[in-house]
Amino acid sequence: MARPTPQTHGEILAAAARRFAATGYRGTSLQDIAGEVGCSKAAVLYHFANKEAILTELMAPAIEVLRALDDRIAAQSEPASAQRVAAEGFVDLAVRFRGEIALLRGEFPELLQQPDFAHIQQISERLLAALAGRSERASARITAFVLLAGIAETCGEFADVPDEELRDALLALLRRALAPVH
Amino acid sequence: MARPTPQTHGEILAAAARRFAATGYRGTSLQDIAGEVGCSKAAVLYHFANKEAILTELMAPAIEVLRALDDRIAAQSEPASAQRVAAEGFVDLAVRFRGEIALLRGEFPELLQQPDFAHIQQISERLLAALAGRSERASARITAFVLLAGIAETCGEFADVPDEELRDALLALLRRALAPVH
DNA sequence: CACTGATCTGACCGATCGGTCAGGTGCTGA
């Protein structure tokens, strides 16, 4: 019964990723994760301070890349180049981390409330503004919002589409749909 | 304390709608709803068989319209006209019922599992196919999926945008983004 | 050998969940 090697930390992460992807963060109990790993719930909480810490560790790489993208967007002085950087960077990120994004499974709103993810909301807002060409027009913001949320919500469903193909399809969609900056 | 008039049923529905919109279906307890109405949890369960019945009644009008749209799409023989009917019908539905759609707040996947909503999954699949121009190309399906999910996920956020304006913005987006049927 | 620290367990905790139940209250019609 006792696991001889202490790679349990990684096993818990992998199991949690599978469960979160299947039933969402809220819909997954620590007992579920422990059951999939084959250890006790107490063992899970030995390796992680609490349930949220598991999610935080799973999302850390994606969040780091998102933050870097935010910096790159902020460095653009022209709305047109900011829009291009935002579109390409976001599609890259969505394709590369579609597995991680899938974990959130529509629990974005609740999860973004948690202190660990608070700054992501601000980054999302800046990403949205850049995609909208820094325009205040309602239609531009609506368009950008639909595309942003749609890509975030669906990219996890295309696990079997090759990176390249998914990237091209999403970029083409953004180019067609986004209002060109005047 | 005792409510003199038996309009409690409607009050519960309204309170549940507010709470679901604020914290999601799962994130709202019967106690929350009862607290907002000012009655006991048992009173809520006197008017509704269970928690799911509240959601079902809230969503019933939107579901009925969705079903009607499905029929209209199925009646189209040409992919091009099916795509047009699907796009216009879906935008209409999203704008008109954006309040109800907002209640689901990203819990689509879980909620669609429930028997009461099982057929909606099939309707969504047919709607997706129609928007994709009944094409099997991955890029067409990806585009349609992103737009469908994006609109469903975001339309509830535009409570303050006039119907007309939101409708025009979404329709313009779909026309730009959807692949024209050959 | 004894000791230590990392790993893990089962039993347990308080809180909350959806839901049940017996009974109280007040209106209505015979």
Added chain:
DNA sequence: TCAGCACCTGACCGATCGGTCAGATCAGTG
């Protein structure tokens, strides 16, 4: 006057949740 009904309450239920805790196991070390 009183039976009957719609409406509602507080107390309670079993289940599950995230999290705690004391202690068992075991490999390594002196």
